Amino acid sequence: MLLFYHDEEEHTEGPVCPPHPRRRPTRESDEEWAQRLMEWEALKSQVLKVKPKGNAMTQKYYVDKILPHYINVIEELRTTDPTVEWLLMEDGDGSHGFRKYGLAQQLRDAHNIKNLSHPLNHPISIPLRQFGIY
Numbered sequence: 001m002l003l004f005y006h007d008e009e010e011h012t013e014g015p016v017c018p019p020h021p022r023r024r025p026t027r028e029s030d031e032e033w034a035q036r037l038m039e040w041e042a043l044k045s046q047v048l049k050v051k052p053k054g055n056a057m058t059q060k061y062y063v064d065k066i067l068p069h070y071i072n073v074i075e076e077l078r079t080t081d082p083t084v085e086w087l088l089m090e091d092g093d094g095s096h097g098f099r100k101y102g103l104a105q106q107l108r109d110a111h112n113i114k115n116l117s118h119p120l121n122h123p124i125s126i127p128l129r130q131f132g133i134y
């Protein structure tokens with residue numbers, strides 16, 4: 001089963017759109033109403049689409065959503081063949097907790113998961129098609 005990163009906590013909230021003006025027929029003329037409506041349209045068009053900062057997974061998200069799945073898979077594999085030493089292979093992403101002893105490393109240690117780490121751009125992770133191997 002493949003898991004794809006989508007952090008539910010990572011959401012964008014843009015500025016609130018101003019409410020639509022209401023016409024005051026007894027207090028304003030048609031020209032004043034048209035002017036207020038044009039001002040509202042101008043304000044409404046300035047609402048910007050806000051994008052989240054960065055494009056990286058947090059360690060908390062990795063520990064809560066992704067790592068437990070792979071720990072369960074490794075534990076199932078250990079029960080099927082206990083003679084094999086099963087390793088978890090991860091790239092050098094910061095969310096995997098290699099830079100310092102963090103949540104991810106604590107969880108791996110608690111389940112006795114050994115890691116086969118390699119750099120983010122290791123040749124193994126590059127598709128073999130680049131080398132003419134299909």
